[in-house]
Amino acid sequence: MLCVTAAGCDRRIQQIGASARTTKPYGGITMSSLITAIGEILIDLTQIGVNSSNIPLFAANPGGAPANVAVAASRLGARSAFIGCVGHDAYGKQLRQTLEADGVDVRGLYVTDSAPTTLAVVSVDQKGERSFQFYRHPGADIYLNFENISRNVLEETAILHFGSVSLTDEPSRSATLLSAKYARNHGKLISYDPNYRAALWSDGDEAAAMMRRPLPMVDILKISDEETVLLSGYEDPTEAAICLEAMGIQLVLVTLGANGVLYRYQGRTGIVPGYHVQVSDTNGAGDTFLGAVLAKLAKRRRALSDLPENELRQILSYANAAAALTTSRPGAIPAMPGKREVLAFMERPAR
Secondary structure (H helix, E strand, O other): OOOOOHHHHHHHHHHHOOOOHHHOOOOOOOOOOEEEEEOOOEEEEEEEEEOOOOOEEEEEEEEOHHHHHHHHHHHOOOOEEEEEEEEOOHHHHHHHHHHHHOOOEEEEEEEEOOOOOOEEEEEEOOOOOEEEEEEOOOOHHHHOOHHHOOHHHHHHEEEEEEEOHHHOOOOHHHHHHHHHHHHHHOOOEEEEEOOOOHHHOOOHHHHHHHHHOOHHHOOEEEEEOOOHHHHHOOOOHHHHHHHHHHOOOOEEEEEOHHHOEEEEEOOEEEEEOOOOOOOOOOOOHHHHHHHHHHHHHHHHOOOOOOOOHHHHHHHHHHHHHHHHHHHOOOOOHHHOOOHHHHHHHHHOOOO
């Protein structure tokens, strides 16, 4: 196993080689409530059915996990911004317009002539589960460069969020990690969702090593039950969460699909049940969940360490409801609910 004890985790942190956790001045969330997501934004060519000849039909939906989180948070009442890169093409314009329409700050959205906007073909099976094929070599999202990123946006941010897709290639890898380090050194909360996409890595060992690299900088970690082994060495969600908390991560969230979410916070483990709906498409559900969590935390404007467990459970139930609604219709961003819809959904009579 990669992690058994806190001492073992400390050794693992040194092996990873990321910045020491003591470099961050812990202050929690400042008077800023801005949530900034950095990483990939792309077009999800999402299967929406088949025609009379049984040929798959696809819709060009806006997507990319960090962009999804930014939109989800904005729709749920938070201030959000996005940092990423698109191509100088119609899809790039579409993505900018999508973010702007949802009130996301796009000062950090850059355009490159070096590559077209990245595409991901999302196929959906009969259970609503998705598989991905990326058209990304080259793809514009990889061309995000730290030198171009506005430090003003990073300094205005309360929570900086990123995923692992931007860690697969340079210069987006350095742009993401350096931005996280910069934000951390300025007292910001760091949120990380190491969403594993096997098609983007040469092998599992490379993916695991790179996906673990940011962990010593992270305050809020969201993983799925499929990623526990990659991040911790443990398949069991509880054991994985305990291990990851021992690395110094304040809040560990392991999503369990329709069964809800397992959390590890201040030495305590719990599960908040999910909401059952007729599933159409699971794409974007985890991003909606995390966007909802971050939106609630940003609104508190208090340190993450000052979060009563009962309030955490309320936040996670709200996030579960938002995610469930997203799965009930196709697409990622197009399916994301607003605050009123989530609250109404939570108040419906139990069936």
